[in-house]
Amino acid sequence: MGLITKPKFEAQKLLREIGMDDITDIPMDLLAAGLDATLIEEPLQFCEGRITFSPRRSLIKINSNIEWPERKRFISAHEIGHHILHKNMDLPPDTFSTVNIVAGFEKHLKTGKQEIEANEFAAELLMPTSKFVQLAKGKPFSPQLLKDIAHHFQTSLTATVFKYLECDLHPLCLIMIDNGNIKYFKKSSKLNGWLEDRLHMSPPPESVAAEYINHNYDFVYKEEEKSQLIKKSVWFAIRSWEEDEDYYEYCIPTKRYKTVLSVLWQK
């Protein structure tokens, strides 16, 4: 199970304060209003969401052109995270001393980890760990299980599978492939395997991920075919003392962003 970080703690505290196990029944603008933030949707040209603070309130704008309601909910929860965690943030003095004020601001936000914190807050607010474990524990991992959990929390499959990994319910490896190259991977400590050499390279040609890329990110497999049987050696280096094993690979493609999230687990 993942460590309790400040953003997670704050999300759990908020849920306790408002007397809810999860917020699946509440529209995000109503939740924001109860927290003294005004959340509105309008077309935004440059971003998916943004927040502006004043001493009395926060104004949250969400891009109404976002196609998926799950994504909108995540962005809303992310901005609410900024509202809860960073409203009274004291910016460091060097933020203002730089010649390029914009670059300075950006650097501060990136290195200050506020974006990561807001994401952690959002994940916990939308998918509280205790409720998530209650829903998933004791059930074998499968694409259908992920779909059911995502449906319950109204979250994307991507956000749900990352939460599943964090809850450490079954050993998994998640590999994010962006524009044909492996961008990063994350795996359970219980899953043995070496992937390091593959970073920034294209996925192995025998992998299911490569199949999706070759099909221009269209859905290749449906329903029960989604878990494809592969050999461990397709993705992981097999040491001389190891035997190859059967693994499953399940891919979540995003045609618009040209990404594939590959999920691997032992049979």
Added chain:
Amino acid sequence: MTEQLRKNIEDAEMHFFMQADPDIIKQYLDECDIEGKNLTKKEVLLKRIKFLSKASVKKQHDSNLLAIAIKYKEAIEKNTSKPLQYLRNIMASKVSASYNNSLDKLSQEEIIELIKDQNLINLMDQLEQNGIDNEAKI
């Protein structure tokens, strides 16, 4: 939060408890198995009701403020002729800050959008302070 708004929220809570259908409340309490047996669950339920009542009133209030504020186009667009200088001033004041999810690509147009948001929120604050009915002072 103004005194008036606080009073509105309290009135709305009272209104909710007085107007709610007793059968619906009883059914809900039965489902939660709280009938006095489990005070914690009852407290949780009260917290939820209180929060949702406050949220509903606040949402309506903010929606009214926003509807008035967006009519003041000139006030919303002020300080956008020298966006960088203005952004520097807001940030230096440490009173407020704006966050953007795509800061790597922040352009002059985006900064102008942020300033407009800042003006809008300031206007909402001002309207609230003066009372919505007294918008002529803006």
